[in-house]
Amino acid sequence: MQQPKRICRAVVVGAGPAGLLAAINLLRRSSDEVEYHVTLVETGEDYGVLDAAGLEKKRSWMIGLSTHGLTALRAVPGLYEDYVSQVGVPIESTAIYLGKTMIEAGAEDVGENYVVDRNFIVAALARYLNDNFRRSGRLTLRYQSKVLFVDPDEKRIFEEYLPYDLLIGADGVRSAVRAALVANERAFECSVADIFTNFKSLHLHLPAAVAEKKVVVLPQCLKGINGACRSARRRPPLGIGLPETGGKINLAFGYMLDTPCDEALHSQDASDAEVVAAYFKAPFKPFELDWAEVARVWVGQPWSQTGQVHCSFYHSLKLQLLILGDAAHATSPSIGPPRSIALPRRSHAVLPAFSEERVKEGNALTEVAFHAYSMSPHQQLLVTLSQLLRGALSKRVPFGLVAPDPLTEVGKGAKLSHAYDELTRIGRLPAVRAVNEAARRRHFELRTGMALGGGFVCIITQFLHALAAEPAGVLPWGLTIGLPLPATGLLNPESRPGGPKGLVRYPTALGLLGQLLGISLVFPALWLPTPAFCKGRGAVRAACGYPSIGLPAAFLSLSGGGALRPNSPTRRPRALSRAYAAAAALAFVGYTANLCLAGLAFGSPRAAVGALWAEAPPAVAFMSIDAGVLFLGRAAPPLSFGRDALRDAAGVRRDGPGCRLLLHLASTSPAEALAALLASPLVGPGAACALMLSRREARLGEAAAGEAAGAGETKKLA
Known part of the structure; x- marks a missing residue:
């Protein structure tokens, strides 16, 4: 049955x-x-x-x-x-374009491909x-x-x-x-991870110069992909063209995540198609394309990733x-x-x-695929030369004394595990893996805030990277820095005559400690955000951003030894007045630059305000609030109490950075505090406050000079 x-x-x-x-x-x-x-x-x-x-x-x-x-x-x-x-489409040949120079290999050299x-x-x-x-x-x-x-x-x-x-x-x-x-x-x-590459895949009409059954490899074909031609440490760009049915070609371009491509290639606005077309046409040498079609398809497609x-x-x-x-x-x-x-x-x-x-x-498969190409341009050049040399010698040296390249044999049907063993034996896979994993690890550290710039790590670094990733992120940062640059550095002289006790005698050091604990985002990273913002998606470029790293030094130098030791001599009022005036000029330049950046990044004031507040992501919204709070005043422990309250030569009370800035101005001259508030939209909050402080120091200098002259006359009469 x-x-x-x-x-x-x-x-x-x-x-x-x-x-x-x-x-x-x-x-x-x-x-x-x-x-x-x-x-x-x-x-x-x-x-x-x-x-x-x-x-x-x-x-x-x-x-x-x-x-x-x-x-x-x-x-x-x-x-x-x-x-x-x-x-x-069955592949009959593969061509590598180095500029306009083509190196071609037939199917017999790389095996059957479809x-x-x-x-x-x-x-x-x-x-x-x-x-x-x-x-x-x-x-x-x-x-x-x-x-x-x-x-x-x-x-x-x-x-x-x-x-x-x-x-x-x-x-x-x-x-x-x-x-x-x-x-x-x-x-x-x-x-589970990504392949560390963003790419776009363009379906275009097959150019006349490319055969219907040919794969084209296009290394370093665009300067904006992976930053080729911008610096020696940038990754080489990679493009590849695969034939499609219907007389088309699929051109794919990608860039490594640790070296983002130029901002012009991030646009998805159809109105930018002409700009993208011009950007492609200038550096692309291998063959002619319909640049209008390239640009139209490019801006209409988001960046893709695979895992x-x-x-x-x-x-x-x-x-x-x-x-x-x-x-x-x-x-x-x-x-x-x-x-x-x-x-x-x-x-x-x-x-x-x-x-x-x-x-x-x-x-x-995953190991060979990911580490077949090095993220180091110099190492990849050596790998390519090694592959070409092994391929040539394996054909010409008799008795199989030189084995073909393992990757070539994979294309002809060899087991991937055998290719992995051979690539490990000759040392290529371990060497490339070390370079690639170091690049991935460094990118992960920077992206997650584990490290910033040269390796400085603190509680705010991850926030700074989130801020730099937004086109509007640099704007509230600029507004924030516009006030602390003159205020944080130049208010140090206010505390120098003497009288304060304990840690409050070190206002700058205490401020640094507070910032590292995450109280706010003002002082400790005055230098550090610039490298992050210059690699972000906003309107800042490295050429104009990096010189600003040294700007805070000019302000901090005005505080004399106040950052390091207590009770250093107070500067003369006239000298301090000139210092505040110089600070106001620099703060005004920074404020103007911030407005220019807003104009470059957004088409209208309404769009800029929306990006800073109404439609702002959490990092930008928080920074906008911080800028407003810092304009009203900088909170810090008071430096003097009761009978130890500090007064200048004219008897005017000086509470130093323990007072909020506008209240400090109001305590000496309410009219000047109001003037600083009204002038802020025109010259910037930092410049407005610094100008008022400069005027105050000039008055104090005149009063001190008058008192000194009066004392001299009294001495003569005596």
Whole structure:
């Protein structure tokens, strides 16, 4: 008597290339003993039902299939020949452009390669699945559905429960299925990161100078990508052109995150298309493009990122699940999917062995893909020369004395783990990894506020980076600094005659301590924010920003030894008056520069005010409040009390920086305090207050001179 077939309910999450190929292989795997029933769950739409016109609107980014990926597709009869081969382009040659100079390599040098739009191959696989299995009764399609949770006890998915015997997670970098591994397998280790690159992928008409089946590599083709030609430590830019069907080419340009591209290339405003076109046309030498088309597509597309995933294993016997594709080993798509993802009948026995084999290849894939290119221009030049030399010698030196380059052999079908071993043996992979990981670590330290500039770390550094990331961030900072520069530095002489006790005798040192504890954002980082803002997204440029690092020194020098020791001599009123006048001039220049920056960054005062307050992110809004509070006065412990209150030669009380600035002015001359308040919009708050303080010191000098003259006359008469 024939035994009934065992039904295996397989749920495949994700209808990308890996998920669709897994579903196809499972459905083909049915035999006399086991019959697979597959439920395909996908958040997006079914690309398999789109016609040519509908699919044309879904162009995304290109992926490259080498021997590994093509072998997996050709293992399914008719899949590559009748479906996939119709939507991509087989590569016949690869060319590297160094300026206008082209170095070309044929397919025999790099192996078989096939490039295809990611969504086009998804459509081809989906059509094959629909044509061959949709009416079989063993395929259930659940498009526009999202997996929220994997139940580890009942082996089902919530919210509508889907019971399963085998769960395959091919749901991308942010995999919900992989999250079940994290939650339920203590030994499972996983890291998810970006590939440290922002890029744009442009679908353009194929230029006349480029053959239809040629890949073009464009190193250092644009000065604004990764800052080539701006400084020696900037990363070299990289562009690549991949042929598409329909007489088009996909040009992709990217920049490393630690060296952002020029601000002109960040625009997504259609009105800036002419500026972007001119920017591209000047430095781009390899071949002519339709620059208007380039600019139109560029400004209409946001920057993209992709992820990288490392996992210690890909399966769980407890959950009866397996992760594939980007969920397991996301990286550059140039090497292709696994050779085969068909599972034998006894999945509980085979899952560990399958996972062990694929983990070795998958992690070799991510390591080789990420560290194939160095973030150091000089090191990458040496790597490229080494690759060219090994390739040339391997063809000319007999008896295989010189092995071909490992990366070239991957393109011809060599195992990725073998390439990883060879690259490690010759020392290339460890050397490149050390440089790349150091660059990533440094960028992470700066981005998270662990370090700033030359390594100064304090509680406010992360806030400064958040501020620098906003176009409006520099404006409230400039308003804030416009007051403390004259006030913080020049009020130190106010406390010098004598009388204060304890730590308050050191106003500057005490202020520094307060700032490092996060009380406010005024004094300790007068120098430090400039490097951060010069690398931000606002209107500040390094050429005009870095010289301002030294400006606070002029103000602090006016306080004499007050920053370091107590009870230093008080400067003469006339000298202090001139110092305040000089401070007012510098503060006015800074205020004017801030207004100019606002004009460059925003088209109208209303837009600037909105960016500073109504639509401001938290960092900018807080800084705007801080600027207003600091205009009204700078809070600090009082320097004198009771009978020790300080008075100048004319008997006018001087409470020093312990008083709020306007109140300090009001205590000596209410009219001057009001004048400073009214003049602030015209000359800036720092300049207005410094001018009033200069006038006060001039009066005190005149009074002191009058008293001295009177004392001299009295002495003569005596």
